[in-house]
Amino acid sequence: MVDLLRDLRLAIAMHSRLDLAFAALADPTRREILSMLLEDDMAVTDVAEPFEMSLAAISKHLTILTRAGLITQEKRGRVKWCKLEPDAMREASVWMQGFGQFEPVNLDAFEAYLAELGLATDR
Amino acid sequence: MVDLLRDLRLAIAMHSRLDLAFAALADPTRREILSMLLEDDMAVTDVAEPFEMSLAAISKHLTILTRAGLITQEKRGRVKWCKLEPDAMREASVWMQGFGQFEPVNLDAFEAYLAELGLATDR
DNA sequence: CAAAAGGTCAACCATTTGGTTGAATATGGC
DNA sequence: GCCATATTCAACCAAATGGTTGACCTTTTG
Numbered sequence: 001m002v003d004l005l006r007d008l009r010l011a012i013a014m015h016s017r018l019d020l021a022f023a024a025l026a027d028p029t030r031r032e033i034l035s036m037l038l039e040d041d042m043a044v045t046d047v048a049e050p051f052e053m054s055l056a057a058i059s060k061h062l063t064i065l066t067r068a069g070l071i072t073q074e075k076r077g078r079v080k081w082c083k084l085e086p087d088a089m090r091e092a093s094v095w096m097q098g099f100g101q102f103e104p105v106n107l108d109a110f111e112a113y114l115a116e117l118g119l120a121t122d123r
Numbered sequence: 124m125v126d127l128l129r130d131l132r133l134a135i136a137m138h139s140r141l142d143l144a145f146a147a148l149a150d151p152t153r154r155e156i157l158s159m160l161l162e163d164d165m166a167v168t169d170v171a172e173p174f175e176m177s178l179a180a181i182s183k184h185l186t187i188l189t190r191a192g193l194i195t196q197e198k199r200g201r202v203k204w205c206k207l208e209p210d211a212m213r214e215a216s217v218w219m220q221g222f223g224q225f226e227p228v229n230l231d232a233f234e235a236y237l238a239e240l241g242l243a244t245d246r
Numbered sequence: 247c248a249a250a251a252g253g254t255c256a257a258c259c260a261t262t263t264g265g266t267t268g269a270a271t272a273t274g275g276c
Numbered sequence: 277g278c279c280a281t282a283t284t285c286a287a288c289c290a291a292a293t294g295g296t297t298g299a300c301c302t303t304t305t306g
Contacts, residue, residue, distance in 0.1 A: 018151070054296065092219065168281085178284090201274065
């Protein structure tokens, strides 16, 4: 009975974590931000720079990414640094891989994909 | 120049396709439906049966999954069959795998994960 | 100390989302 | 032909989302 409740809680928690991750990934601005952070950690202002929306909007996006566990933010002085947290994507990735065995993807393919995106990610 | 436009269109299309896929995956009901379809193709009514929401609501969820390309629907007689389309998840999976090399996930792990979900997916 | 820089907060707004209900549109069975 | 079954459509609703602006707080710099 206790186990049942624990499993239920776990299931609910799992659901909501996947909810947060996928919902965070559903927005192109946020995916773009993640791509940027792939290259290096960045300050909030620098993350915002290439976008045409307000700093406040980007700040919100970063909060959503943080709550989803996809990035972490650490304040040093007056600057808040954003850091990619690739582990958080693993859970979602595991969930997805249950649907057909995708052959392990090599980085080359991913880079080719990024290159193909071109304008959108080329920075 | 033509190539530039083509790439731009491609980038936009790519974005929206990923948007649709991730947004579709962000809802627990829809993920649950995908899990169900993992076992077998199902009619809309049968998909709706375990859920506590209206048939119309499930019908909408199925439309969203279809537009995201995650399932296909084929009408035979008065019954509309829903079929998992695992390939559609590959693109999103590829995108995600760019963020850290996840070791190839074995099915056992996924089944263990499903088992752990227990109540939510045990049918 | 005063001013500038880095971020967030709060209030607001339009749009989208996820659900409902009741009517409508096939299709199948008797 | 008629009724039940399978599914969608349309109108509606509450809540969430993604954006804005202006005020605010904190830290650095001159």
